[in-house]
Amino acid sequence: MAERTGVIHDLGYRRYDGPRDGTATIARTLYVTGLRHAFGLGRSGKSKILPFLLLGLCTLPAAIVVGVVTLISLDELPIGYASYTTQTQLLVSLFAAAQAPVLFSRDLRHRSIVLYLARPLPAPVFALTRWLSLTSALLVFTLLPQLVLYVGALLAGLDVSDQTTALLKAVALLLLTTTVVAGITGLISSVSLRRGFAIVGSIVALVVVPGVVTAVQAIAQAEGADDVGVAAGLASPWSLHSGLADAWDAGVTVFTPPSGGWVVAYLAVAVLVAAVTTAALVRRLMKVASR
Amino acid sequence: MTEDGEQVIATTGLTKHYGQVHALTDLDIEVGPGVTGLVGANGAGKSTLIKILLGLLEPTSGRASVLGHDIATAGEEIRRVVGYMPEHDCLPPDVSASDFVVHMARMSGLGASAARERSADVLRHVGLDEERYRPMGGFSTGMKQRAKLAQALVHDPRLVFLDEPTNGLDPAARTDMLRLVRRIGADFGIAVLVTSHLLGELEQVSDHVVVLDAGHLLRSSATGDFLEQTGSLLVEVVGGTTERDRFGEALAAAGLPCRPRGTAVVIDPAPQLPVHDLVRDTAADLGLGLMRLQPDRHHLEDVFLQGPASAQQEVARG
Known part of the structure; x- marks a missing residue:
């Protein structure tokens, strides 16, 4: 035949008759991809720098503490597990602010969200899976230094049951706090699609507001108006974390610790914020999808 | 498949x-x-x-x-x-x-x-x-x-x-x-x-x-x-618009309803007349060369032209 056929078409189209994963497996694939992306894995080399730099900075003090405990044989850790998170909350906040847009702004800004939602995964499952990836990334980020501390403490011969109890308390608090932080930063990132705005918004919510709350609590304590300080603690995820840690005797002290009904209020607000922000995230994605 | x-x-x-x-x-x-x-x-x-x-x-x-x-x-x-x-x-x-x-x-x-x-x-x-x-x-x-x-x-x-x-x-x-x-x-x-x-x-x-x-x-x-046939006939003769118009006028005089379109003449169906013979004879009488003689077809665009007037306005606005 005189007509020339293109090289690229020679093999012809092949159909796919193989197995197809169910929704749960697809969601798991999306979850793992999201978790990897939060640390820059599977993305460009440049995008690995910030998350690993922050992770290094956050874990380094724990390694130093372990070294000190081992060298001079202390009989307790100089810093508690929950207290360690409070001390490094700036780094955790920066990590959340910088990485939430990776999981929430990108799909919306480039509109690839439409391609996801034209596939089997329902929109709410997609939103929840993304949120779970971010929550897990924050858990990994905050738990790694705690594990370093824990392993170091055990190697230094500290009491196993004391250490384990303290660690489990810290983990329980982190489970709550990371869901709140992931909900807040995820929602901010899904609304302000420009990465810069999302980061600034998250920093305001996670760094500026807690700073103001701490100042208010310090003044309230000095002025003897403890209730004002306790109420102010409801306004930021970190003051909720510290307040609950103090009330639970997890090795953290705050200016105005909540007690009695306030503890319930702290817990309720944390759960409510996590639930409301996550629900808002789902709504936001579904709205974008229908446009 | x-x-x-x-x-x-x-x-x-x-x-x-x-x-x-x-x-x-x-x-x-x-x-x-x-x-x-x-x-x-x-x-x-x-x-x-x-x-x-x-x-x-x-x-x-x-x-x-x-x-x-x-x-x-x-x-x-x-x-x-x-x-x-x-x-x-x-x-x-x-x-x-x-x-x-x-x-x-x-x-x-x-x-x-x-x-x-x-x-x-x-x-x-x-x-x-x-x-x-x-x-x-x-x-x-x-x-x-x-x-x-x-x-x-x-x-x-x-x-x-x-x-x-x-x-x-x-x-x-x-x-x-x-x-x-x-x-x-x-x-x-x-x-x-x-x-x-x-x-x-x-x-x-x-x-x-x-x-x-x-x-x-x-x-x-x-x-x-x-794209079905409209029933009309599309005829083109050698030359420009002058030849087209001379041809069209002669066809009209012979009793065939027709109108110009581009360089061609569209002849509307006239069942009582031997259309093809008339076209051939008219071209021969005028000394014009017949270049094209084919049934006219619809185009997809016609669907819009046939649509209701209000719909057309919507299209124009859209």
Whole structure:
């Protein structure tokens, strides 16, 4: 035949008759991809720098503490597990602010969200899976230094049951706090699609507001108006974390610790914020999808 | 191959209102296998219809089924076997086409190795070669359209929705894309619903054409029916407009109703007269050379010209 056929078409189209994963497996694939992306894995080399730099900075003090405990044989850790998170909350906040847009702004800004939602995964499952990836990334980020501390403490011969109890308390608090932080930063990132705005918004919510709350609590304590300080603690995820840690005797002290009904209020607000922000995230994605 | 006669899409009384805006009104359409063109001006409701069929939008009222699945209850099953290429840009710029299409295959439920294999296959079919390893941010419009098409085909769907696939393409890339659309329907055996606001494009590739106008169904029939003979005769003589006019006047004098169109004369049917003989004799009498004598055919554009006046205004506004 005189007509020339293109090289690229020679093999012809092949159909796919193989197995197809169910929704749960697809969601798991999306979850793992999201978790990897939060640390820059599977993305460009440049995008690995910030998350690993922050992770290094956050874990380094724990390694130093372990070294000190081992060298001079202390009989307790100089810093508690929950207290360690409070001390490094700036780094955790920066990590959340910088990485939430990776999981929430990108799909919306480039509109690839439409391609996801034209596939089997329902929109709410997609939103929840993304949120779970971010929550897990924050858990990994905050738990790694705690594990370093824990392993170091055990190697230094500290009491196993004391250490384990303290660690489990810290983990329980982190489970709550990371869901709140992931909900807040995820929602901010899904609304302000420009990465810069999302980061600034998250920093305001996670760094500026807690700073103001701490100042208010310090003044309230000095002025003897403890209730004002306790109420102010409801306004930021970190003051909720510290307040609950103090009330639970997890090795953290705050200016105005909540007690009695306030503890319930702290817990309720944390759960409510996590639930409301996550629900808002789902709504936001579904709205974008229908446009 | 999709079996002949199988119903791919069917809608009954499908309606979508956004407040005061009526995007779709009481739409009844049926789409079979092969390539179906969905034509309409911008804002005619083409994209809305596709989003409803994908389950991304809920209709205000009415029902629809895709590949035998009801959109109201089986959105997930539909999205499993359907591919979608949106009209707008939807590619993250910092990912390579290859990585992206693999990821999208996995999001459609293909395993890791199947996803890689199918992505390589499909990217080759759409004509992305070495570029597939580059970040898509640097792609030309033509390459982006190919990558968008690849992600719609990677999971081997039974039906693809292609929303304005030729948008923004230069003439050569446009021809390539249309050829690819034709191949998807004919060679790949995947049913295609392709939208365009350019009627001429769909004439070339579709087996069937559905015309939407301001959310209403204007017409739905096989492409051949649109292009059927009008009953008129198209005649052209050697020379310019002077010769054409002399010829036309002589024909009119002989009792044949006729009018000029371009360089040709359109003769309306006159059953009582031997039209062909008159044309031959008139040309011979005037000493003009007959260049063309053929039955006149409809064009897809005529559907709009025949539409209600109000509908035409909508098209003009859209």
